[in-house]
Amino acid sequence: HPVSIQVLEQSRQTLTCTVSLPSSITFTFTVVYAANTEAERIELWVHLLNIQQTFSLLTSPWVVGGDFNQILHPSEHSSIRVNSLSASMIDFSDCLLQADLFDLRYQGVFHTWFNKQPASPITKKLDRLLVNQAWISYLPHSLATVLPPNISDHSPCSLDLALPLPIAGTKPFKFFNFLTLHPDFVQTVVDFWIQAGGHATFLGDLCWKLKQLKPILRKLHKNNFSKIQKRVTIANSVLQLVQAELLQSPTPELFQKEKELHEKWEFLRRIEEAYFRQKSRINWLKEGDLNTSYFHRIWKVRTAVNSIRSFLLPKRILLIDPIAMGELAVAHFKSILAPENTPSTISTPNWFHSLLDFRCTQQQ
Numbered sequence: 001h002p003v004s005i006q007v008l009e010q011s012r013q014t015l016t017c018t019v020s021l022p023s024s025i026t027f028t029f030t031v032v033y034a035a036n037t038e039a040e041r042i043e044l045w046v047h048l049l050n051i052q053q054t055f056s057l058l059t060s061p062w063v064v065g066g067d068f069n070q071i072l073h074p075s076e077h078s079s080i081r082v083n084s085l086s087a088s089m090i091d092f093s094d095c096l097l098q099a100d101l102f103d104l105r106y107q108g109v110f111h112t113w114f115n116k117q118p119a120s121p122i123t124k125k126l127d128r129l130l131v132n133q134a135w136i137s138y139l140p141h142s143l144a145t146v147l148p149p150n151i152s153d154h155s156p157c158s159l160d161l162a163l164p165l166p167i168a169g170t171k172p173f174k175f176f177n178f179l180t181l182h183p184d185f186v187q188t189v190v191d192f193w194i195q196a197g198g199h200a201t202f203l204g205d206l207c208w209k210l211k212q213l214k215p216i217l218r219k220l221h222k223n224n225f226s227k228i229q230k231r232v233t234i235a236n237s238v239l240q241l242v243q244a245e246l247l248q249s250p251t252p253e254l255f256q257k258e259k260e261l262h263e264k265w266e267f268l269r270r271i272e273e274a275y276f277r278q279k280s281r282i283n284w285l286k287e288g289d290l291n292t293s294y295f296h297r298i299w300k301v302r303t304a305v306n307s308i309r310s311f312l313l314p315k316r317i318l319l320i321d322p323i324a325m326g327e328l329a330v331a332h333f334k335s336i337l338a339p340e341n342t343p344s345t346i347s348t349p350n351w352f353h354s355l356l357d358f359r360c361t362q363q364q
Contacts, residue, residue, distance in 0.1 A: 008055060013044045016051055025161065027135065028057055032066035038088050041070055045095035052099050061135040064101055067113075067127050067154060068092070076125035078111060101130040104159075107310055108146035112155040129157050143309045145318075160309075173214045178274040181267075182224055192216050228272045235265040 004020040008028070016030040030051060034041050052058060070092045074082045096102065111123035129144040145158040179185055192213055200206035225231070239261040246254040311319040311328060319325055 009051070011047055013040070014047060014051070016055070021161075025139070027061040027063060027138070028055060030062070030064040032064060032068055034067055034069035036069060041068075041088070042091060045091060048095060048099055048101075057132065057134075058100060059134055061138040062101075062132045063104070063129065063135060063159070064131075065127075065129040065157060065159070069126055071124055071126065072096075076111070078121070078123040096130065100132045102132075104129045104131045104135075104142060104144045105307075105309075106144035106146055106157075107312075109148060109155055110146075112146060112149075112157075113153055114149070116153055127154055127157060129159060141307065141309075173218070175217065176221065176225075176275060177278055178225065178271045179217060179221060181271065181274075182220060185220065188216060188220060189213065225271055225275075228268065228275055232265070232268045232272050235261065235268050239265050 003022070006018045006020075008016045008018060010016070013034055014030055014032055016028065018026060019029050020026045030048070032044070034044050048064065052062070070088055071077055072089055072093055074084060074089075106129065111125050112127035113125075114121065114123040127146075131142070135142070139161055143160045145160065147156050147158065149155050193209065196209045196212060200209050239258070242254060242258050242261055246258050308325070309320065311325055313319055319328065
């Protein structure tokens with residue numbers, strides 16, 4: 001089946017359409033070709049916000065790409081004289097903030113335009129590919145590749161929607177801080193530590209005991225906190241049912257049950273927040289603010305950013321095949337940690353004597 005494209009609206013600086021792929025993926029794509037003057041670009045920023053409102057793009061995947069003719073930060077300009085934020089940069093930044101748009105994870109060149117003037121060379125990042133949070137949730141593995149300009153003065157950009165990744169056979173153990181909030185956590189660890197026997201006086205003994213503790217903590221997490229979002233939703237639904245029944249026929253038993261369910265729901269909400277806070281590595285918000293949706297967004301973005309989608313080999317060859325990437329990574333670390341030909345030297349007594357001039361006397 002061919003790709004289906006439907007034009008939604010167009011203006012002097014934009015063209016917005018819906019793109020439907022054979023794989024049942026549908027998203028909104030806005031192509032931008034910004035004007036040269038600052039006044040006209042302000043009209044573009046306002047128009048982008050109107051597009052978001054008109055087509056309800058806050059909760060549906062939206063990608064905006066093209067030539068914006070505007071940088072976001074002084075670092076996106078090659079001249080050292082551009083060293084502070086200008087009003088036009090701030091206007092552009094405010095537009096993206098209000099529209100919930102940010103740069104999609106990309107690889108390749110950073111500056112995307114050059115003036116082709118050898119006497120006074122200038123490069124800037126004028127072209128970019130922007131997405132919203134719904135895009136990251138819908139297509140978390142998407143990737144932009146910014147290529148050299150070739151015959152143009154602007155760099156083209158290739159969008160890869162969903163590069164598949166090989167699934168690892170095992171997952172590394174991760175200790176989540178919220179496990180310590182479980183009332184049985186301390187006693188569980190103490191009981192196991194005693195059963196493991198003896199004091200860990202050597203580092204090897206300590207490592208062994210910690211390794212044996214992992215299955216215990218995994219089980220504690222699985223039985224109490226696995227699929228934490230679903231647990232929070234279920235706890236809230238049960239609480240609402242009891243509250244509705246309580247309002248119809250209040251009894252001491254229902255009041256006590258409502259109190260216990262409310263405490264359980266609040267506890268699971270705190271666990272959910274702690275989970276996404278640790279996953280997102282955001283620690284500057286005030287403790288106790290239940291910003292789960294915010295943490296979830298940051299976690300999604302970080303997960304996408306931290307994924308390795310390609311290797312740049314010598315001679316600037318780009319490797320994107322996941323299987324070949326895995327084989328290359330294994331071979332690289334194997335050559336460092338387990339080389340086939342381990343170098344060996346023959347050490348003689350004279351060599352050991354040369355390491356230290358001090359000698360014990362016969363009397364000593």
